Amino acid sequence: MKVILIGNRSMLGQDIFKVLSSNNISIADFSSDQIDITSEESIKQGLINCENYDYLINCAAYTKVDLCEKEFDLALDVNSKGVHLLANWCFSHNVILMHFSTDYVFNGKQNVFHSEDCDCDPINKYGLSKLRGEQAIKTRLERYYIFRVQWLYGCFGHHFVRAIVSKAKQNDSISIVNDQWGSPTWTLDIANMIKCVIDTSPSYGVYHFRSFGTTTWYEFGCYFLKQLGIQVNITPVSSNDFSALAKRPSYGCLSIEKWTSLNLYQPFHWQTAVNSYLELENNFE
Ligand SMILES: NC(=O)c1ccc[n+]([C@@H]2O[C@H](COP(=O)([O-])OP(=O)(O)OC[C@H]3O[C@@H](n4cnc5c(N)ncnc54)[C@H](OP(=O)(O)O)[C@@H]3O)[C@@H](O)[C@H]2O)c1
Secondary structure (H helix, E strand, C coil), rough: CCCECCCCHHHHHHHHHHHHHHHHEEEECCCCCCCCCCCCCHHHHCCCCCCCCEEEECCCCCHHHHHHHCCCCHHHHCCCCCCCHHHHHHHHHCCCEEEEEHHHHHHCCCCCCEECCCCCCCCCCCHHHHHHHHHHHHHHHHCCCEEEECEEEECCCCCCHHHHHHHHHHEEEEEECCCCCCCEEEEEHHHHHHHHHHCCCCCEHHHHCCCCCCEHHHHHHHHHHHHHHCCEEEEECCCCHHCCCCCCCCCCCCCCHHHHHHCCCCCHHHHHHHHHHHHHCCEEE
16 A cells, blocks of 8 residues: 655654554655645656655644635635645545544534534635635545544644643633534544545545534643643633634534545544643653
């Protein structure tokens, strides 16, 4: 099995590399220095030696959610045009595309679990740029997987857990939003799921994947700070108390029944995943 990995310095890409390489899967991996996905020529040249590969896994994205409100053209360039160009390359080289999207393609206004068939109505410009990327793939390819994921954290990169631990160590009290619901998802869990997809080849299409169980950012924060034994006053606050540029869904919970009913790989419960992650984490400031 031969896999191309685009975005090898991303939080998720690094765990995917770790899992696949430790399972003897041959990987050609690329950073943005090697391949700029917004350039057809860069993709063509970067992948010139990648003949007879089975999968292209794309972890490259413009992920600065708030900045996407101001830099929508850049977000579209990477999350839509770049994905379109990768889909074109996969089509002409007969390679299966694996791509990641987000719960932000939904508005999250209703207190429901969103299935893969629910109507999309992106709540912010990042979500809109990611939805356009999904549409580009569906238009070009039949052999693709789009995994919508949410609230990622892991041993690589910047994320909520590292940010809150750092804040909690520097302050006597902190505030965390308590009116957004979702499921914290460990990037290593996603990487294991990807390995399973490669092993078992389920039907192509869109899948939602996240940890079992849902929570709020506040409860999530309280949980891992307690596990770490960090003493700090934590105040639950509303999203309106933060002046974030981009709106977030109140209820972005993804239904994962389509994936779990395949009985191929069951995700961890979010609390179990956090416990395992904390055992591996050695990069808190
Ligand atoms: N983080 C989350 O909570 C979350 C939630 C839902 C969905 N997702 C999706 O999951 C996937 C992985 O997210 P992540 O958080 O792991 O990403 P990340 O850590 O923010 O990394 C994104 C990567 O994209 C690469 N990149 C940006 N522009 C590029 C370009 N023009 N050409 C090539 N590479 C480019 C960067 O490469 P270099 O470092 O080499 O410059 C960077 O490593 C993305 O599709 C994201 O939309 C993430």
